Amino acid sequence: MKKVWIDAGHGGKDSGAVGNGLKEKDIALDVSLGVKKRLEDNYDGVQVLLTRSTDVFLELSERTKAADKAGADILVSVHCNAGGGAGGFETFRYINSQPASVALQNVLHKEIMVALKPFGVIDRGQKAKNLHMVRESKMPAVLTENLFIDVASDAAKLKRQEVIDALIEGHVQGIAKYLGLNKKEGKPVTKERDINIVSPWAEAVWKDMTDKKYFDGSRPGAPITREEMAIVLSRVINNLSHK
Structure with a gap:
């Protein structure tokens, strides 16, 4: 049984980035809950553990200690970005990451960008930074920055359910490929419609x-x-x- 730790950034008194009628903590939680449900519903041999499943505040140290104690195989910390500019999507690993974290970032970043392609999201690239969530975890860890709350064009996308679904699906596909998970037998495979093609x-x-x-x-x-x-x-x- 593979254990996946999904960390929904911020929460409770810590809203994270705020702008354009959105709060980072809410989007991070929506994506995290969606990833847990879709992974466990569709794949064998995986358990998804959450830092938080409601709007509560936890210190950074509480988050990584809980993931370490649970013996998680990987950690993915879900966030949204801020700071203006053109917006877009990016991922982070620790500056001195082990190869396993680099490999996780490679596949996760790729699959999320594939899922976001129909929506014209800018790819800001794969980066390394001295962030607590990827530094203090004992397992391969990646932090995803899912568009910019304070960029109007990105915020408009984040208000669309199909974009949230794409973010969820990209995380799921990346995690499943990295861990080598198998689809559940007998699970009906439905081909998703390409919304850019008229019937x-x-x-x-x-x-x-x-x-x-x-x-x-x-x-x-x-x-x-x-x-x-x-x-x-x-x-x-x-x-x-x-x-």
């Missing part, structure tokens, strides 16, 4: 609505938010008022 039965209508500027032509298979619906309705009303 054949909707091609004509989609083209018509795109030509008339009701939609921008992107992501025809994505769920529509209330904000996007408001924009479409506004365009319909404006067009009717001009006739």
